[in-house]
Amino acid sequence: MYSEKVMDHFTNPRNVGEISGADGIGTVGNMKCGDIMKIYLKIDDGVVSDAKFKTFGCGAAVATSSMATEMVKGMPVDDAVKITNKAVMEALDGLPPIKVHCSCLAEEAVRAALWDYSQRSHVTIDGLREPVNDIDEHQPPEE
């Protein structure tokens, strides 16, 4: 059902935890679909210097949070904002169709944390829109 990479990130998730004094925190998901992701970002000079997450959800939800935080670490915020669910999925060697939703949540969680940062620090990030914090099954998966 899951790729080896997904199982690896599920059994040994990277970046689990919180960042005290985070510059941006984003929480997305809802209890109806059973996935909630919270991503913490530390940002120094416009670069994501650290990322952590906490996730309530299935194996794919944990793996996509883990992978998304790995991907944004060290990235300038202008690049981090461009991370798509598709890129997260590809990095995990794919997800079963019903789990594509989890990768959308991971993308949205990163954006929500960046949005929080931009609001708090009065920074404008190109291409950043206000996040949808309640992605549910009615949200069509993004290509």
Next chain:
Amino acid sequence: MSEIYFDNAATTRVRPEVAEAMRPYLDEMYGNPSSIHKRGREAKSAVETAREQVAALIGADPKEIYFTSGGTEADNWAIFGAVRANAGKGRHIITSAIEHHAVLNTVEYLVSEGLSATYLPVDKYGLVNCQAVEEAIRPDTVLISIMFANNEVGVIEPTEEIGRLARSRGVLFHTDAVQAVGALPINVRELGPDMLSISGHKIYGPKGIGALYIRKGTRVKPLLFGGVHEMKRRAGTENVPGIVGFGRACELAREELAESAEKTRRLRDLLIKEVLGRIPYAVLNGHPEKRLPGNVNISFGFVEGESILLSLDLKGIAASSGSACTSGSLDPSHVLLAMGLSHETAHGSVRMTLGKYNTEDQVRTVVDELERIIARLRKMSPLYESVEKK
């Protein structure tokens, strides 16, 4: 790593005695029971012996047992068959919100064709209220279909009372007893359903075989048309090896029922007690007493079911969950939601179903692993933060 199989409600391992009984019918005894020659006659005789074995397990007459491809076909047949045979009387059916999908989706299909249906609610334990059944009966009600025991939470419904009620009001009563047969003593004479569904692979028999008990004199239209098999009511060349295995499984189940139910119930109670005693924020779903001997269904707060199952699987432990992520949709179990559980609690449910091959050592191993797994997942859960900080 040894394997621990706690998913006996999904399916069971074929018993060696059953496989042994089936073997000749996969080999030299390959006859078609409809044939007149020796090979045909021996196959026919094997099918009739199995019919007696199945009938004996539920106290029926062998002529009331019709072999099907499994529990799903039996449920489909009972519902389609009763509705079509009683089209002159009406088009209303009563069922419950917690039925297996083999019943629910059949009813839903008939609703799309114009049938009207009442889905009875259940209480927090999953129990259907008999008075609600009575109040739902209309002059045009043709069938009541309520399961004997639920596959997810193991609750045992008041089948006898519902049967009595249905009979007194002249309405047909079908019960899906797939989870109950072999686990609980069942006598259709005392219980009085008009139809009862059974499955082979839940009782250490093979997959692809089951039966529908149809009480003598009950009018039910066929589901499958063709040859004159199964007393002209269910066409199709008999699955002889499956039927033989199913028959043997029923015979063994009848001989060992009391003893194995007692052993399983003891393991079940130990598992429940240990999990609830050692893991905080764990609640038992279903009824504490009116419960199948092998069923344990527990919700763990702040964590999600599929994550628990994956973690258990990595330790060689097989279980299942009412979480959305294992159902092929994003909604958690319809049974848990109908019992009034919140989405969060439903998503955090794990079902462990015990059977004859499970041991006390396995129960203790599973509890140890669960304790570690739940702690690890909670550490990762954003919902657990507020609890930790208290």
